[in-house]
Amino acid sequence: MASPDELPLRPELRGRSPYGAPQVPAAHRLNTNENPFPLPAELLADLGAALGHAALELNRYPDRDAVELRAGLAEYLSRTSGEAIGPRQVWAANGSNEVLQQILQAFGGAGRTALGFTPSYSMHPIIAAGTGTGWADGHRRADFTIDAEQAAAQVRDTAPDVVFVTSPNNPTGTAVALETIGRIYDATTGVVVVDEAYAEFARAGTPSALTLLPGRPRLIVSRTMSKAFGMAGLRLGYLAADPAVVDALQLVRLPYHLGSLTQAAARTALAHTDALLATVDAVKAQRDRIVAALPVMGLTSVPSDANFVLFGHFLDQAKAWQALLDRGVLVRDVGLPGWLRVTAGTEEETDAFLTALGEIAPDHR
Numbered sequence: 001m002a003s004p005d006e007l008p009l010r011p012e013l014r015g016r017s018p019y020g021a022p023q024v025p026a027a028h029r030l031n032t033n034e035n036p037f038p039l040p041a042e043l044l045a046d047l048g049a050a051l052g053h054a055a056l057e058l059n060r061y062p063d064r065d066a067v068e069l070r071a072g073l074a075e076y077l078s079r080t081s082g083e084a085i086g087p088r089q090v091w092a093a094n095g096s097n098e099v100l101q102q103i104l105q106a107f108g109g110a111g112r113t114a115l116g117f118t119p120s121y122s123m124h125p126i127i128a129a130g131t132g133t134g135w136a137d138g139h140r141r142a143d144f145t146i147d148a149e150q151a152a153a154q155v156r157d158t159a160p161d162v163v164f165v166t167s168p169n170n171p172t173g174t175a176v177a178l179e180t181i182g183r184i185y186d187a188t189t190g191v192v193v194v195d196e197a198y199a200e201f202a203r204a205g206t207p208s209a210l211t212l213l214p215g216r217p218r219l220i221v222s223r224t225m226s227k228a229f230g231m232a233g234l235r236l237g238y239l240a241a242d243p244a245v246v247d248a249l250q251l252v253r254l255p256y257h258l259g260s261l262t263q264a265a266a267r268t269a270l271a272h273t274d275a276l277l278a279t280v281d282a283v284k285a286q287r288d289r290i291v292a293a294l295p296v297m298g299l300t301s302v303p304s305d306a307n308f309v310l311f312g313h314f315l316d317q318a319k320a321w322q323a324l325l326d327r328g329v330l331v332r333d334v335g336l337p338g339w340l341r342v343t344a345g346t347e348e349e350t351d352a353f354l355t356a357l358g359e360i361a362p363d364h365r
């Protein structure tokens with residue numbers, strides 16, 4: 001079998017490995033920031049009926065513009081942010097990864113550059129490479145926060161076409177102040193994408209960038225149903241922006257990109273938003289429990305507004321990762337020296353994680 005590198009592959013893809021967390025069997029899988037709670041029974045029942053109904057029309061192409069679904073998403077965003085967001089401001093695709101890819105197809109591409117503040121979601125540079133977009137690393141402080149002044153200066157110097165701001169940030173959990181996002185926006189003529197995949201887990205007083213949308217036609221806020229909604233398997237991501245952004249994305253989206261079963265399932269899920277999001281407080285409580293337990297073990301964490309915690313410091317995080325796995329707990333080594341990332345989930349998962357961590361901490365910190 002030939003390796004991809006022996007094929008006439010695009011040079012920027014040569015030698016790369018596909019993205020993905022190592023899928024290692026473990027009793028407690030706390031490595032991909034999923035929501036561990038099962039879907040509410042009444043949603044499951046409604047899903048069966050809705051999918052059965054949608055299946056009757058599977059000989060037809062889906063609604064290309066997902067009008068009903070976008071109206072439901074707009075209603076959810078308006079209700080939770082207090083910002084009036086209309087259906088023409090919302091766009092949906094198969095996971096927010098596809099939303100981000102469409103953004104780069106429309107606003108990035110050959111000869112253009114995207115900038116993101118590293119360390120952040122590692123798919124941003126990968127999607128940039130896949131769309132032929134150049135990449136620039138923006139700086140963070142040692143505590144992983146973004147200095148507004150420095151960020152704006154760097155954006156001005158680099159003149160990127162697309163700026164990614166992940167808030168709350170993956171893998172650090174760090175939320176970005178709205179004022180910083182505003183400063184970054186003012187420093188660029190490109191589009192600014194605030195990736196809010198984890199927004200629903202933010203602590204009180206950490207507002208969404210949705211409130212910045214009025215008067216900022218180059219600002220895009222992306223969201224997903226994979227995390228707080230607990231529907232990672234559905235593959236439903238979406239964004240809110242000026243209607244002109246949505247019109248631009250329709251130039252690059254594949255026709256009928258969002259299947260009718262996906263649209264039906266997502267619409268049904270939105271009708272059960274309150275029951276679905278009832279798990280968010282439970283997850284946040286486990287996150288805060290992890291944060292509180294770490295100092296007792298001589299460890300520390302980065303303040304988190306997400307459903308995960310970046311924790312350390314370890315002498316060698318790869319060895320600490322293996323020691324936790326040996327005790328049945330799978331966390332994520334994101335390649336940051338001294339740090340590991342753990343997903344907050346059920347109380348039982350936190351029990352198992354903290355017990356294992358207590359055992360290994362003395363040998364690894």
Ligand code: PMP
Nearest residue numbers: 095096097121170197224226237
């Ligand atoms: N953005 C961030 C910051 C993420 O961490 C993830 C998932 N790991 C995504 C986007 C993509 O999520 P999805 O495609 O499932 O919506």
